[in-house]
Amino acid sequence: MSFLRGSVNYVWCTTSVLGKGATGAVFQGVNKNTGESVAVKTFNPYSHMRPPEVQMREFEVLKKVNHENIVKLLAIEDDSEGRGKVIVMELCTGGSLFNILDDPENTYGLPEKEFLLVVEHLCAGMKHLRDNNIVHRDLKPGNIMKFISEDGQTVYKLTDFGAARELAENQPFASLYGTEEYLHPDLYERAVLRKSVNRSFTANVDLWSIGVTLFHVATGNLPFRPYGGRKNRETMHKITTRKTEGVISGIQTTENGPIEWSKILPAHCSLTEGLKMQITPLLAGLLENREKTWSFEIFFAEVTKILRKRLIHVFYINRLSSIEVFMEPGEQIDDFKEHLQLQTDVSPENQILLFNNEHIEGRILPEINASAFPETDTENPIFLYSKDNNNVQLPAQLELPKSPVFPSSVSVENDASLAKSACSVSHECKRRIEMLTTIDILVKKSVTQFVETLTMTMNLLLKKAQSLKELMTVVLEHYEVVTCFLKYDDHSDKEFQRLNTEIKELKTDFDRIHSLILQLHNNFVTEDQLNREWKSLMSGKKCPCRDRSSFKAKYLVERIRDSWQHLLRDRATRTLTYNDEQFHALEKIKVDRYGKQIKSLYAEDVKESVIQIADYLADWYKLAQTFYLKTQILTKDTRDCDKKLCNIREDISELMQRKKGNKQSVGALNGRKDSKNRLENLEIKKKLKIWQCEQEDLAAVLRQNNDLIAIMKGLAMSSNGNAEGALDFTSSTNL
Numbered sequence: 001m002s003f004l005r006g007s008v009n010y011v012w013c014t015t016s017v018l019g020k021g022a023t024g025a026v027f028q029g030v031n032k033n034t035g036e037s038v039a040v041k042t043f044n045p046y047s048h049m050r051p052p053e054v055q056m057r058e059f060e061v062l063k064k065v066n067h068e069n070i071v072k073l074l075a076i077e078d079d080s081e082g083r084g085k086v087i088v089m090e091l092c093t094g095g096s097l098f099n100i101l102d103d104p105e106n107t108y109g110l111p112e113k114e115f116l117l118v119v120e121h122l123c124a125g126m127k128h129l130r131d132n133n134i135v136h137r138d139l140k141p142g143n144i145m146k147f148i149s150e151d152g153q154t155v156y157k158l159t160d161f162g163a164a165r166e167l168a169e170n171q172p173f174a175s176l177y178g179t180e181e182y183l184h185p186d187l188y189e190r191a192v193l194r195k196s197v198n199r200s201f202t203a204n205v206d207l208w209s210i211g212v213t214l215f216h217v218a219t220g221n222l223p224f225r226p227y228g229g230r231k232n233r234e235t236m237h238k239i240t241t242r243k244t245e246g247v248i249s250g251i252q253t254t255e256n257g258p259i260e261w262s263k264i265l266p267a268h269c270s271l272t273e274g275l276k277m278q279i280t281p282l283l284a285g286l287l288e289n290r291e292k293t294w295s296f297e298i299f300f301a302e303v304t305k306i307l308r309k310r311l312i313h314v315f316y317i318n319r320l321s322s323i324e325v326f327m328e329p330g331e332q333i334d335d336f337k338e339h340l341q342l343q344t345d346v347s348p349e350n351q352i353l354l355f356n357n358e359h360i361e362g363r364i365l366p367e368i369n370a371s372a373f374p375e376t377d378t379e380n381p382i383f384l385y386s387k388d389n390n391n392v393q394l395p396a397q398l399e400l401p402k403s404p405v406f407p408s409s410v411s412v413e414n415d416a417s418l419a420k421s422a423c424s425v426s427h428e429c430k431r432r433i434e435m436l437t438t439i440d441i442l443v444k445k446s447v448t449q450f451v452e453t454l455t456m457t458m459n460l461l462l463k464k465a466q467s468l469k470e471l472m473t474v475v476l477e478h479y480e481v482v483t484c485f486l487k488y489d490d491h492s493d494k495e496f497q498r499l500n501t502e503i504k505e506l507k508t509d510f511d512r513i514h515s516l517i518l519q520l521h522n523n524f525v526t527e528d529q530l531n532r533e534w535k536s537l538m539s540g541k542k543c544p545c546r547d548r549s550s551f552k553a554k555y556l557v558e559r560i561r562d563s564w565q566h567l568l569r570d571r572a573t574r575t576l577t578y579n580d581e582q583f584h585a586l587e588k589i590k591v592d593r594y595g596k597q598i599k600s601l602y603a604e605d606v607k608e609s610v611i612q613i614a615d616y617l618a619d620w621y622k623l624a625q626t627f628y629l630k631t632q633i634l635t636k637d638t639r640d641c642d643k644k645l646c647n648i649r650e651d652i653s654e655l656m657q658r659k660k661g662n663k664q665s666v667g668a669l670n671g672r673k674d675s676k677n678r679l680e681n682l683e684i685k686k687k688l689k690i691w692q693c694e695q696e697d698l699a700a701v702l703r704q705n706n707d708l709i710a711i712m713k714g715l716a717m718s719s720n721g722n723a724e725g726a727l728d729f730t731s732s733t734n735l
């Protein structure tokens with residue numbers, strides 16, 4: 001019997017099955033003229049029993065659509081041996097999402113990036129269908145194909161446009177039998193429970209199927225699961241129709257038992273909390289029925305909102321966890337801090353946020369939008385340290401799923417399934433090992449990051465303190481001059497007294513701060529205390545070497561998968577020879593042994609050492625946090641000193657101006673008296689002479705100090721850029 005079939009331009013082999021469905025089978029084939037690989041959908045006798053116009057519908061729809069996220073139609077040709085029409089499509093080498101989810105690697109759902117790609121492509125494909133007024137009505141993971149482009153990019157594409165219309169015409173729903181878990185409750189009632197429903201179905205029933213599909217892709221499981229599965233149809237219908245608003249899953253774990261409702265995604269789902277926060281409302285909206293049903297417009301708008309968000313990666317050291325913050329492009333740093341608070345409980349004022357060895361506030365100005373935030377990724381995140389909490393703890397890990405126990409006897413039927421479960425567990429171990437070894441790397445980076453930032457802060461602080469010291473010397477010298485100038489005046493003047501006290505206090509304060517800065521700089525920068533502390537804590541301690549642990553985990557997973565494949569082949573063979581049975585038993589032993597090894601690599605090796613590292617980091621952070629808080633206090637104190645010094649300089653200048661004014665008015669008064677009775681008061685004349693001499697002396701002193709004043713002004717300008725704090729001394733020289 002020949003397995004080769006063909007049409008005018010294509011040939012395919014019936015042993016190269018890509019997939020089978022209710023209406024037929026899809027084979028891998030080639031273009032006879034170009035050699036291009038294609039997928040050929042052939043139809044079974046049942047499908048030929050459908051009315052011709054129904055059979056044509058799939059062809060018509062495929063001809064009408066043309067979009068990157070919809071499987072491309074290449075040709076519709078006749079089977080050369082008269083078995084009817086065949087659909088030739090582009091070949092999607094990645095298989096269907098159903099196959100992908102069926103792999104033990106994805107038992108708990110797809111990785112985050114892949115999940116988001118599915119959301120994006122599914123939404124784009126649906127938008128094209130809506131724009132062309134096409135209702136799919138059979139959306140499910142089996143009808144979403146993974147296409148790998150020539151440049152290695154993944155594109156998810158919708159396929160299978162035939163069956164849905166049959167439902168509208170109340171045809172037998174055989175093609176829907178494979179998909180009942182994804183059906184809108186109303187369709188389910190009619191198609192599966194065979195109840196007559198007096199409702200017309202709109203295109204929106206697709207939204208429910210998208211909700212179930214996305215839940216499945218995110219978690220690896222269906223959202224609504226009655227005890228006993230498909231058989232338990234009444235309960236299935238009860239779950240989907242009785243669920244309350246916001247509920248995204250309902251599971252019955254015992255016969256006739258209660259239904260466990262949930263408004264959140266399950267803990268084992270591998271999406272981060274940040275993404276779960278975005279996806280949960282989307283699922284809740286899609287899985288609303290009756291009055292609350294979403295429209296496609298809402299769905300497209302919500303997905304667009306999620307996809308345009310800016311993803312910022314953060315590593316929170318006190319909980320040793322990677323966090324993802326999704327920000328609206330227009331949101332700013334304060335919003336970022338609030339998002340972080342939601343996921344960490346660290347209030348914005350207690351967040352120390354460092355990136356590339358500096359505070360992000362220095363890099364990201366308050367008015368900058370999220371779209372201009374720096375690029376981050378899991379291994380180059382923004383580091384978050386809590387200012388008010390120096391505990392470091394690895395969050396409690398979920399218990400590993402139970403590993404299967406193989407019975408000693410050979411069971412060709414069951415052994416492959418048990419090996420598949422063992423594969424799932426090993427993949428989960430591998431994922432956790434990768435996560436923990438990444439934490440190990442991020443811990444080291446977080447230490448370096450903190451030390452580098454503090455060193456920079458300390459160096460700046462020391463520089464600032466030194467320039468402040470120079471400025472203070474100049475101001476004090478000027479103050480001396482002013483004091484001399486006022487030597488005949490009333491030194492008990494209240495203003496003068498206050499200034500005097502303030503200067504003394506400032507000097508004492510500043511000397512104390514300066515010496516603390518010197519001391520801290522010495523401990524911290526010169527003696528490199530924090531780095532030395534970290535090195536001494538870590539010396540001789542075991543670290544999970546990422547390359548080695550990950551490599552070993554990968555190796556063990558591959559071995560377990562090999563054995564699983566072997567057992568799968570045995571299951572397909574059904575009966576084994578004696579020798580094959582011996583090999584079969586050996587593969588079971590290997591699954592068991594490698595399974596134990598990878599579990600121990602995770603639990604006893606990598607996890608233990610990361611727990612230890614968390615303890616060392618906690619010890620180190622206690623010291624580092626104290627240093628940090630000290631630098632914060634000293635930075636603030638230095639700033640206060642600077643401010644006070646500026647005020648004092650202004651006060652000195654004001655005092656000078658005031659005294660000058662007083663003297664001028666005293667002179668005018670004396671002049672008037674003098675003109676009345678010149679000879680009457682020689683004492684006054686004498687005093688005026690002395691006064692005049694004094695003024696000339698003072699003018700000479702001030703001229704000599706001009707250079708000094710110029711230096712002081714220069715320093716005032718450079719200190720803190722505080723130009724407006726600089727005094728106008730030129731008026732004093734005009735005395």
Ligand SMILES: Nc1ncnc2c1ncn2[C@@H]1O[C@H](COP(=O)(O)OP(=O)(O)OP(=O)(O)O)[C@@H](O)[C@H]1O
Binds near residue numbers: 092178
């Ligand atoms: N273009 C393609 N490239 C690779 N594989 C494909 C392609 N199209 C379909 N397949 C595979 O063939 C399977 C069946 O295809 P399809 O869903 O079109 O058939 P069906 O008879 O309508 O199925 P159903 O009963 O699910 O409605 C798919 O689940 C998929 O695994």
